[in-house]
Amino acid sequence: MNITVLFFGITTDLVGESLLHYNLQGKSSVKELKETLKLKYSTLKNIHEYAIAVNEEYVNDEFLIKDGDIVAIIPPVSGG
Numbered sequence: 001m002n003i004t005v006l007f008f009g010i011t012t013d014l015v016g017e018s019l020l021h022y023n024l025q026g027k028s029s030v031k032e033l034k035e036t037l038k039l040k041y042s043t044l045k046n047i048h049e050y051a052i053a054v055n056e057e058y059v060n061d062e063f064l065i066k067d068g069d070i071v072a073i074i075p076p077v078s079g080g
Helices: 010-015 030-040 042-046
Strands: 002-007 019-023 051-054 070-074
Touching: 002 010, 010 042, 030 042, 030 051, 030 070
Parallel strands: 002 070
Antiparallel strands: 002 019, 051 070
16 A cells, blocks of 8 residues: 655654655554554654545544655644
8 A cells, every 4th residue: 555654844854854755564553553654764763643645634633544645744833
C-alpha cells in the first residue's frame, strides 16, 4: 500500500524531508504508522505529541490508512 507522508514544522527538520512516498505492508492504523516512523526516524521520539491529518482531515490513532492516502504530520504550534 503506497501513501504520501508530509512533514511540517520541526518534523521536517527531524526527519530531513518534507515529503516521503512510503510503502506500508497491509492495512495500517495511524498508531501503527506513528510507531513505524519512530523506528525509522528515531528523532521523532523527541516530539511527544503531534496531530495527524489524512487527506486534509484530522484523525485519531485508530483511523485506518488506505492506499493512496496523504498523511500529514503536524507538530504543536506555539504563538504569541
